[in-house]
Amino acid sequence: MKQWSNADRIVAPSVLAADFSRIAEECSRAITAGADWLHLDVMDGHFVENISFGPAMVEAIHATNDIFLDVHLMIERPDHYVPRFLEAGADLISVHAEPEAHHDIARTLEMIQRGGCQSGIALNPATSLEAVDPYLDQIDLLLVMTVVPGFGGQAFIPEVLPKVEKAAKIRDERSLSFHIEVDGGIDPETAPAATGAGANVLVAGSSTFKAPDIGEAIRAIRDA
Numbered sequence: 001m002k003q004w005s006n007a008d009r010i011v012a013p014s015v016l017a018a019d020f021s022r023i024a025e026e027c028s029r030a031i032t033a034g035a036d037w038l039h040l041d042v043m044d045g046h047f048v049e050n051i052s053f054g055p056a057m058v059e060a061i062h063a064t065n066d067i068f069l070d071v072h073l074m075i076e077r078p079d080h081y082v083p084r085f086l087e088a089g090a091d092l093i094s095v096h097a098e099p100e101a102h103h104d105i106a107r108t109l110e111m112i113q114r115g116g117c118q119s120g121i122a123l124n125p126a127t128s129l130e131a132v133d134p135y136l137d138q139i140d141l142l143l144v145m146t147v148v149p150g151f152g153g154q155a156f157i158p159e160v161l162p163k164v165e166k167a168a169k170i171r172d173e174r175s176l177s178f179h180i181e182v183d184g185g186i187d188p189e190t191a192p193a194a195t196g197a198g199a200n201v202l203v204a205g206s207s208t209f210k211a212p213d214i215g216e217a218i219r220a221i222r223d224a
Contacts, residue, residue: 004036004068006171006179006200011222012037012070013214014183014205015061016052023057024064026209033215034222037068039183039203041149042085044075047100048150055081055088062089070094070141070201072122072183074149076101079108086115094120094143094181097131109138120181124149125160129167139178141201142167146194147184156185161197168198188217191224 004010013035018026027038040058045051058071071090075081078095085093093112097105105121112119120141121132125148132142144164147154160182167180181201182194191202204221211217 002068004179006177008036008200009195009222010036010179010201011208011218012039012181012201012203013208013218014039014041014203015057015209016041017205017209019209020053023060027061027065027067030208030214030218031065031067033208034218035067035208037070037091037201038065039070039072039205040090042071042073042075043150046076047096047098048074050150055084058085058088058090068092070120070181070203072120072143074122077103079103079111082108082111082115086112086117090117092118092120092141094122094141096122096124097135098124098127105132105135106138109135113138120179123163125157129163129170133170136167136170136178137174137176141179141181143181143183144199145184146182146186146190149184154185156187156190158190158193161193164194164197164199171198186221188220188224191221195224 013030043052109119118140122143180199182199183203186204187207
């Protein structure tokens with residue numbers, strides 16, 4: 001599988017917006033259309049007000065398609081579930097920094113990496129970058145939510161972009177190499193602001209899977 005750097009512009013369609021009744025076909029459609037990664041939002045109904053899917057969905061996608069799987073755990077006690085997602089075939093697992101996730105962040109990140117997987121840490125819009133500063137040298141990806149997590153199709157929150165800019169500055173100052181990912185309301189109109197602030201991984205759900213032409217939508221986001 002290709003090795004990705006933070007200089008790459010990566011478009012990661014969010015499976016949450018796909019037709020679950022044809023999930024393997026939907027993922028294949030996105031890959032054929034030019035998706036770089038697939039983004040899988042795991043929600044437990046506790047950490048966020050929605051329930052999506054678990055390790056079985058990740059395993060099904062891994063078994064039927066060959067693509068980098070970017071798994072975002074919006075759940076309580078992610079440390080308890082990480083082994084299941086490692087076994088299911090995740091290539092990168094991101095966990096939340098908020099206290100409501102109820103885990104030891106450093107230990108969870110270490111568990112992910114020991115499992116041979118890339119690790120990420122995620123921040124809700126209201127959470128400051130300072131909350132993850134101690135872990136920035138331990139991660140492969142920083143996920144900055146550009147909507148309040150839990151449901152797809154929400155509007156992009158531009159007030160989050162200074163956080164992205166600050167993260168990019170810290171990364172450069174400390175000679176770190178983590179990706180900066182944005183998730184929520186990303187489309188050809190909002191992508192330029194996100195990449196201009198320093199993001200290189202763009203998660204897009206409704207604007208890709210629900211577009212009239214998914215290939216054109218992915219290209220438009222990547223080239224915006």
